[in-house]
Amino acid sequence: MDILTKDTAGLAEKYKSEGVVVVRGALTPYWLEQLRAAVEEELKRGERYFAYRNMRSQPGIFQDFCLHSGIGRLVADIGGSSWASLIFDQMFVKEPGTRTQTGWHTDQPYWPVAGPILTTWIALDPVDADNGALEFIPGSHAWGKKYRPFTTDQLGSFVDYVKKDDPQYTDMPDFEAERDQHRIVHWDLAPGDLLAFDGFIVHSAMGNRTSTRRRRGYAVRFALDQARYYPNQGVAEWLEDNSLSLGDPYVSEKFPRVFNR
Ligand SMILES: O=C(O)CCC(=O)C(=O)O
Known part of the structure; x- marks a missing residue:
């Protein structure tokens, strides 16, 4: 039984041109409650923000969700792909008073993958x-830019560029300073709504200025048709895989196919 919405009409076209779409009510109450509970359990580790990632590699709710919820089909439908493989998951909890903005960035230059990557970001609050x-610059995924990766502190603020001499990257403009030159969008989300966005779209996340309202998000990254292993790119060695060669589809035991049409 599929447990995620299948109502994806029109989303693939929009995703292709904008690089980001919202799917309302994507999760059933069952999965929403399961993921909320799993996040609470994980938070007991006492880490901050960026530290919670790849939970799906251990048996449990996150893994069950990634492999068995039907999300792979949703991702392939939106991304116009015949298959989807699982890269990693991540949770982003901005507790009340976490005022730090997560700086403008693109995701894919950090990862050893060329070709399409789609992230689902699910609102749990x-x-x-x-x-x-989250804020996005629609269409920026198609600019053909590969912005230089940078390190951040545990709350998401810029610290320093890495790969400073690598010519495949360009430095990122100060999008915050030039906000008025871009079309910037965000969506108000209800629990269970899902954002799907491209690995190259320019995006950021606002701070949590409230004193009472948590903001829990659960992100899962997927590779699609034409996604290839490209270890010449990236800074995330933990996403490399010796069983793959340069140019192989980004599918392996470590990065399993979760949907195949
Ligand atoms: O949720 C957040 O705070 C940031 C999420 C993000 O930047 C991402 O998933 O790539």
Whole structure:
């Protein structure tokens, strides 16, 4: 039984041109409650923000969700792909008072993958501009830019560029300073709504300025048709895989196919 919405009409076209779409009510109450519980359990580790990643590699709710919820089909439908493989998952909790903005960035230059990557970001709480909505520059995924990766502190603030001499990357403009030159969008989300966005789209996340409203988000990254192993790119060695050669489809035991049409 599929447990995620199948109502994806029109989304693939929009995703292709904008690089980001919202799917309302994507999760059933069952999965919403399961993921919320799993996040609470994980938070007991006492880490901050960026530290919670790849939970799906251990048996448990996150893994069950990634492999068995039907999300792979949703991802392939939106991304116009015949298959989807699982890269990793990550949770982003901005507690009340976490004012730090997650700086403007693109994701894919950090990872050893060329070709299409789609992230699903699922709201586990109501999300809006006051408690940490994600912002996007629609269409920026198609600019053909590969922005230089940078390190951040555990709250997401810029620290320093890495790969400073690598000519495949360009430095990122100060999008915050030039906000008025871009079309910037965000969505207010209800729990269970899902954002799907491209690995190259320019995005950021606002701070949580509220004193009472948590903002829990659960992100899962997938590779699609034409995604290839490209270890010449990236800074995330933990996403490399010796069983793959340069140019192989990004599918392996470590990065399993979760949907195949
Ligand atoms: O949820 C957040 O705070 C940031 C999420 C993000 O940047 C991402 O998933 O790539």
